[in-house]
Amino acid sequence: MAARRVKRASKSKSPGTKSTTRKTATANRRNAATSKGLSLHIGLNSVDPRHYAGWSGDLMACEFDAQDMAALAAAHNLRSTVLLTRKATRANVLKALRAAARSLKSGDLFFITYSGHGGQIPDTSADEDDKKDETWCLYDAELIDDEVYNELAGFAAGVRLLVLSDSCHSGTVVRARVPETVAGTGRSKMMPPSIGMRTYTMHQTFYDGLQQRVAQEALRARDNNPDAALAQLHAGSTERLTGLAAKAKAAVILISGCQDNQTSLDGDHNGAFTEQLLRVWDEGRFRPKDGTYINFHGEIKAGMPATQTPNLFTLGPAAKFARQRPFTV
Secondary structure: OHHHHHHHHHHHHHHHHHHHHHHHHHHHHHHHHHOOEEEEEEEOOOOOOOOOOOOOOOOOOHHHHHHHHHHHHHHOOOEEEEEEHHHOOHHHHHHHHHHHHHHOOOOOEEEEEEEOOEEEEEOOOOOOOOOEEEEEEOOOOEEEHHHHHHHHOOOOOOOEEEEEEEOOOOOOOOOOOOOOOOOOOOOEOEOOHHHHHHHHHHOHHHHHHHHHHHHHHHHHHOOOOOOHHHHHHOOOOOHHHHHHHHOOOOEEEEEEOOOOOOOOEOOOOOOHHHHHHHHHHHHHOOOOOOOOHHHHHHHHHHOOOOOOOOOEEEEOOOHHHHOOOOOOO
């Protein structure tokens, strides 16, 4: 009798185990169902010549790029903010990034696109081998690569950040190198170096101050362990970059319009990179159905000319994210 009682007791544990498993699976599905997605789409067909030494940097397709990316985001139930040309100011872009960082939690998705000129300013903090910091040319002033990374580092652990950058020197965006020559033909999204230097000279105190502020924030974080992926990518970088890396908690994927030593081309309706991306995505008919960001990048790259080769770049704990189907909330 005692033996039979032990046997029955042993059997009684199994339903409980199955129940716990079912509850865990249900909780995981519930968490996935409650994840939310936000997006920010920036497109500039010109910049304010008052800041850029008389240069307006006229392009044709960047506003279309932003609007088409917003339509793609809406099809995947992401709530979008669109900033076009005059609205694409430093203040508005930083406000949108910070609002998303406050709002999003683990499991959520933030989708960011930029289409416009890529520029450069002298690096005053000695962390760039080429002595240049790369920028997004916003309407009223440039947004420095270190600032972009610093903002992304403010997102909570578990948040997924997808960045699509259709601009020049965009291979890594946050740590790009300037091309020695401009490859390809057509309207380039590169701010002319002479304009870049003239703009910097006109506003040197402003841009130097931005770099110093990012450096100070990074130094306050340097006692933490740096993110392994960033540390590897920036081997030999300064303590400032180590500090920036230490702040990273979110998973970041960047698919860019070109390599660091190339330029991205404008078009009549879409930039060359954005046009190819939309063609590959094909309104969600991208195959295979279980295709990943890695597959997606590969298909985009395969359809681009050798003079403009899209790059895939990750930061933080992005291995699982990179294997998800693109744009999945």
